[in-house]
Amino acid sequence: MKKFIKITLIIILLLFITALIGVAFYISSIYINAKAMKLDEDALSSPYVNVEVYDNENKPIKEDNEINKSYASLNSLSENTKNAFISIEDKNFYNHNGINYKRIIKAMLNNLKAGKLKEGGSTITQQLVKNTQLTSEKTFERKIKEVALAGKIEGKYTKEQILEQYLNIIYFGNNCYGIESASNYYFSKSAKELSVEEAAMLAGIIKSPAKYSPIKNYDNSLARRNLVLSEMNKDGLLSVEEYNRAKNTEIVLNINREHKNRLNSYCQAAIDEAENILGLPAKQIALKGYKIYTYQNQEKQKALAEAIKNQQIESDYAGIVIDNKKHSVVAYIGNSNYKILDAKRQPGSCIKPVLVYSPALNEDIIYPCSQILDEKTTISDYSPKNVGGIYHGYVSVREALSKSINIPAVKVLSYVGIDKAKSYAEEMGIEFDEKDDSYTLALGGMTYGVNIKELAGAYTTFANDGKFSIPKFISFITDKNDKLVYINKTKEKEVLREDSAYLLTDMLKTCAETGTAKKLASLKKDIASKTGTVGKPNSKENLDAWNIAYTKEQTCGVWLGNLDNTPISYAGGNQPTEIVKSYFKSINDNSHFIIPNNVVERQIDSTELNENHRVVLANIYIPERYTQKELFSTLNLPSDISSKFTKVDKTIFNSRVENNNAIINFEAKDYMTYVFITNNEKTTISGKNGAQSVTLPLTQTKQNVEIEYFYTLSPENKEGENISFIKTNKTQKNNKKWFI
Secondary structure: OHHHHHHHHHHHHHHHHHHHHHHHHHHHHHHHHHHOOOOOHHHHHOOOEEOEEEOOOOOEOOOOOEEOOOOOOHHHOOHHHHHHHHHHHOOOHHHOOOOOHHHHHHHHHHHHHHOOOOOOOOOHHHHHHHHHOOOOOOOHHHHHHHHHHHHHHHHHOOHHHHHHHHHOOOEOOOOOEOHHHHHHHHHOOOHHHOOHHHHHHHHHHOOOOOOOOOOOOHHHHHHHHHHHHHHHHHOOOOOHHHHHHHHOOOOOOOOOHHHHHHHOOHHHHHHHHHHHHHOOOHHHHHHOOOEEEEOOOHHHHHHHHHHHHHHOOOOEEEEEEEEOOOOEEEEEEEEOOOOHHHOOEOOHHHHHHHHHHHHHHHOOOOOOOOEEEEOOOOEOOEOOOOHHHOOOEEEEHHHHHHOOOHHHHHHHHHHHOHHHHHHHHHHOOOOOOOOOOOHHHHHOOOOOOEOHHHHHHHHHHHHOOOEEOOOEOEEEEEOOOOOEEEEOOOOOEEOOOHHHHHHHHHHHHHHHHHOOOHHHHHHOOOOEEEEEEEEOOOOOOEEEEEEEEEOOOEEEEEEEEOOOOOOEOOOOOOHHHHHHHHHHHHOOOOOOOOOOOOEEEEEEEHHHHHHHOOOOEOOOOOOHHHEEEEEEEOOOOOOOEOOOOOOOOOOOOEEEEEOOEEEEEEEEOOOEEEEEEEOOEEEEEEOOOEEEEEEEEOOOOEEEEEEEEEEOOEEEEEEEEEEEEEOOOOOEEEOOOOOO
16 A cells, blocks of 8 residues: 555656646747847837828828827936836846846746736836737736846846836826826926926836826825835835825826827727737837728718817717628717726616617517506615606606606616626627626616717617627738738627517617607608716716717717716707717718518507506507507517407496485596486587596486497497486485496
8 A cells, every 4th residue: 555655656746747847848948939039129219100090991091190209318317207117116127137036936926826817027127028029918928938038138238228218118008108208198298307206106007007097096096106105215215205295295187188189089099909909019010010901981080070079069078980780980089188998987878778678678578669657666775766856657668768767767677687688788798897786777877887889889789680799990900011910800699689679779769759869850860869868976967978879871979078077068968969960960871770570560559558558459440549550579469459449348437416416427538438318318428538527417306317338439339327316405325336
């Protein structure tokens, strides 16, 4: 037994040693190959380069696409500025040869704990390699190459040259590559003029430009800046007095508007998409000579820009146009201090078609004409409210959506179920946080929200017969030799049935005709639309205003708001809808939605719908005035047929004698005629709805009243009864009831 254990342990040891040798061989081979790689010196030395971006006709897009247009020499920067980056990013920068092995080992241990490659332990030299020589993918192979190339750079350049190259290539968010570009953008000044607290803020951003953005996440940025200042103080590079003064100074930004306008351009959105496709930062894309060919349509881009310009919007804004069939972004424009497509905003009621009504249609839970009781309600401890606190009683699903009534939306979401509804929305490109699990979702109450590309993209599903694909800016990319390196191959997936998509579209056409987007009605186009307005909590002010509208060919989305959450004076049905209207008015689009074969028109009994809130098919005997035409999926037709006008339902008559008069009370229907006959005199009630009272004088001690009632348009089929009254001076009740 002992011998067996001993042999087993020896085998395990040998296997372990073999595995170690294999790993060592693998690592060394990658390292040797990386050492043999030639450094891309242009990427290290070029002050700035231009990314070539083309429209859908392969013509250069006339936008400023230069990267690192501004360059800062190391000698021009203050010692505090240089020290801020060294203290937070690489304290031993001047004492190592490109690699800090202690930091790498510590990072590896943290990665093992996390179960993924989370930290890199990179020196400034390694970060320079990552941003100029390699792709941005997080793999162990790339890390080994990074180490090898860092040694090559240290052998070729001085520490001062490396630091200068690093400071002029590192990314600071908001399209800012290099410290000069970042300083110009955030503070409207040259990097040589930065104060210590301003330099510390910029040094703090680079770890995560989104997380530590002073525009989007001020508190995070302030805390990170103060950490940089603290490290400088610990390193003896900042006195206690300087540290205390700097950390108690607020971050004061002075955003450069010229840079701001470039930040949300079509070209920038395309470059960002190219970075994800190629796994390269923008500067490398430019240096390697890649050419980006997009779907931009110049006519539509100009029309969208003019439509927004005409409204003279004073807040941040964004507009997008998507070709529904190709799932391509043909026009995009935005204006903000922050990159709008990187931001998430609450969608308000614009989420209702995506999350609530289209899933309910596809699950055969509702018809467009289904009636929902709009009333004060509480579902799972959530008590939604309508705008203005107004409740409408029973309303159709079509009306609830077109007029954006909240209570029915929450009720329908409860019928579908939150998880199932979210699964539909996710299939249409909407992302949710794990905390998004309440009925507030029906009204757009998300933890983070959506951006305009995601929301407009989701609506293309309805126009495209229920099929979805993520909209793209880029058609294809070539290298400097015009060799194709990427082509966008659209992959559609069916999210909704064709019939469900059409019924939802038809409901949104009502919104564009008579609902919250009725400003579009004057276009005289076959167009569907939904508006959304997000109010500031506990305030009458608004934070976001949306309109998403689409024809068969294209979807146009508009968002107005402020990414710093400054209130706006706009609402979805006003300025955003006016912008959409102006865009579609200037574009030649006469496309029409085509009714699919599995959508049919049927007559339903309107009296049954309005009285009992049931959707039943009309029978052949019901006069046309008591029916209404509605659209249905052939997969979800009403199963019941009305019995109206084939037989007369019994009416309950309550009667009494009062002051020698016969009093008869009953509930009348406006399509019925009621005739009361006594002493050869007739009293007729017709066309009345609701509670009615008939008073007939009693001239005899005992007197009969004969009652006939029938459908007004079908008098041949009638019901009747007799009620006997005894004349008396006292009030006498004669509650004769008939039950159906």
